[in-house]
Amino acid sequence: AQRVTQPEKLLSVFKGAPVELKCNYSYSGSPELFWYVQYSRQRLQLLLRHISRESIKGFTADLNKGETSFHLKKPFAQEEDSAMYYCALSGLQAGTALIFGKGTTLSVSS
């Protein structure tokens, strides 16, 4: 079964601390992995995708096929990073949907 698991509902850190939002997936094939973010009173938007191998707003995520994980990391959290983060996967086929995890709320306090 295709599934995305985000084990933490809430992650609270202090400003400047490292952040790791966990994401594990199960998929029988080669998925594409994404992180979407929703800031307060804003719409859901793409943060990054694994094929881009980019660092966006200081966040990176590496696809580990052996561990079926796609954890989101940032070395130094900022207060403006506080948001809801969703990990999602998509099969590499036309018409395939994004399968989302339940999301992790990141709270960064000073």
Place this chain on the structure above:
Amino acid sequence: ETGVTQSPTHLIKTRGQQVTLRCSSQSGHNTVSWYQQALGQGPQFIFQYYREEENGRGNFPPRFSGLQFPNYSSELNVNALELDDSALYLCASSTYRGGNTGELFFGEGSRLTVL
């Protein structure tokens, strides 16, 4: 560039009624997909439309149906509403050029409450 817009933003219906939700795609996008987001859950895929035809569907019953129009706008229709249909309904548009669908651009959602 106009983003994805959805209407209405909020609505209340009673069990058994029917509802239509509307979505205008972002300019230049040819694919629209709908997601249901229950409280405390991630978005769950309902279906996707490309070139006015459904080309992907999640685990939702037939009473969930949709349309895509020539201008790429879309409707989600839900018949025989049930209490569990209460949720935020998200529309997302994207560009499909062959291969997998590109980045999804989401609307702000329509919050449906079924009493």
